[in-house]
Amino acid sequence: DQQVKQNSPSLSVQEGRISILNCDYTNSMFDYFLWYKKYPAEGPTFLISISSIKDKNEDGRFTVFLNKSAKHLSLHIVPSQPGDSAVYFCAASGRGTSYGKLTFGQGTILTVHP
């Protein structure tokens, strides 16, 4: 049972354009969502997070949007840079049995072309 899903295995974007990565979840107990970036041979790096009491959080070029009714979140990167090329994971945490653990999606490979 995949509680967090990233349905796009890969995304290719031109440098300077917007990258939009999507994520869906099914567990209503999730109330905190995070995005991580992972380069080969490194551990995931925390990018940005959002609490379920908000619908948007911004940090520089990165913005995360949360649509609770649709159980959907997205990460926008503007403008995209070649150094952004990596695997992006969304993750969720929350209350009850979800507390303390991160449940990850399968990841989306982002390639930004110069």
Added chain:
Amino acid sequence: DAGVTQSPTHLIKTRGQQVTLRCSPKSGHDTVSWYQQALGQGPQFIFQYYEEEERQRGNFPDRFSGHQFPNYSSELNVNALLLGDSALYLCASSRDGRYEQYFGPGTRLTVT
């Protein structure tokens, strides 16, 4: 400020053997979580340690066990290794009460 460190970087073991992986958390962090990442998948939660006790556990068999020391560092032990245990093992640390977890570079375990 040192981040999360893990050792060893790579490890090759034979089926049936036992392995111990080590993790030192980021300075100021008191909680350690362990994840298993298979190729092409997202990390899967194994368990979390806080105040030297296992606080939360994922869907992993009892062959996977852990320990947290008074200095907050942690070990992951896997007994009776199976071929399917081959994966990247990630340690993450956090402050109690905070959702954000910070990951180490991982230990690549290969079981032959």
